[in-house]
Amino acid sequence: MILTVTPNPSLDRTYEVPSLDRGRVLRATGDQVDPGGKGVNVSRAVAAAGVRTTAVLPLGGAPGILLAELLGLQGVDVTAVSITGQTRSNISLAEPDGTLxxxxxxxxxxxxxxSALLLETVRTSCADAAWIACCGSLPRGLEPRWYADLVDLAHAAGARIALDTSGPALLAALPARPEVIKPNVSELAEAVxxxxxxxxxxxxxxxxxxxxGAGAVLASLGADGQLLVSAEGTFHGTAPAPLVRSNVGAGDASLAGFLIAGGTGPDALAAALAHGAAAVQLPGSAMPTPADLRPDQVTLTQDLPLDLPLRDAATAAFGP
Incomplete structure (x- = not known):
């Protein structure tokens, strides 16, 4: 069983539009409402693969109720922590060329x-978990060290942690030694x-x-594939995605594939790549099923082209 923790979940509505024209009335060609949040998406991808998963979520208001209902319809068990505030709603506009x-x-x-009840709920829910995936930004009210506390709690319970967050929360959690972290290239640049x-x-x-302190670093490099650095070695891989419809949740699908495949080594990286490539070819934040995967199209290497320019390189935050 894979347990996920999403401290700031959401309802995600995606509109497909012919083009994004500021100040104009846009007519959508399609729309979709999905449960959102990084850990939520990991659970959805795990469930789509036929693996048992539980999502621990702070939920409030009508959006929280709808989010739990939608997850239940997708085969995800929900353990809700009732909160005073209302679960957020996000909007995405997807253009035909893949721009989001x-x-x-x-x-x-x-x-x-x-906050304390959320940690306690994780502790009481993780007994059967092979992995705990802790994902996303921290909501207002949670200190950057909150994820580090969760990693310590999980280790005390005998569970392994995969952490997908960024900024101060990521750096604060590293001394607690999470087994896997999953930054994208921008988050990786920010961290160093x-x-x-x-x-x-x-x-x-x-x-x-x-x-x-990270046991393994699984880094998403956008169009340039994914990178895995761990005690087992350094590996780079790519997988083709000829039709990009939406990249919402693609990184979360990749993490799900990595954990489903054991969460370690090149075989898990290959699974991550197959899941990510399948996800970007689906609308909205739809998660791939086994029928969508093309593992035979994944390419892995340890002979890394170190001078390869990264097309999604994170440079803007550091000036010219």
Missing amino acids: TKINAPGPELFPEE GRPLPTLGDAVKAAEELHAL
């Missing part, structure tokens, strides 16, 4: 008693405080986070 514009609401504030224009730069950054 997102509006993410800030979400509710969690009070100290709600410098731009990453090439694959070699990304490898060095991942090695630094590994040395700081």
Whole structure:
């Protein structure tokens, strides 16, 4: 069983539009409402693969009720922590060329008693979990150390942690030694405080986070595939996606594939790549089923082209 924890879940509505014209009335050619949040998406992808999963979520208001109902319809068990605030709703606008514009609401504030109850609920729910995937930004009211506390709690219960977050929350959690972290290239650059224009730069950054406490670094490099740095070695892989419809949740699908395949080594990286490539070819934040996967099209190597320029390189935050 894979348990997921999403401290700031959402309802995600995606509209497909012919083009994004500011100040104009846009007529959507399609729309879809999905449960949202990184950990929620991991649970959805795990359930789509036929593996048991439980999502631990702070939920409030009518959006929280609908989110739980939608997850139940997708085969995800929900363990809800009732909160005073209302679960947020996000909007995405998807254009035919794959460009995505997102509006993410800030979400509710969690009070100290709600934060403590969320941790306690994870502790009492993780007895059968092979992995706990802790994913997403922290809502207002939770300190950056909250994920580190959760990692300590999970280790005390004998569970392994996969952590997908960024910024101060990621750096604060590294000394607790999560088994896997999953940054994208921008988050990886933010963590080390410098731009990453090439694959070699990304490898060095991942090695630094590994040395700081991450058991393995599974880094999404956008159009340039994924990178895995761990004690077993350094691997790079790609998988083709000829039709990109939406990248919402693609990284979460990748993490689900990685954990389903055992959460370690090149075979798990191959599964992550297959899940991610399948996800970007689906509308909205739809998660791939086994029928959508093309594992035979995944390419892995340890002979890394370190001078490869990264097309999604994170440079803007560091100036010209």
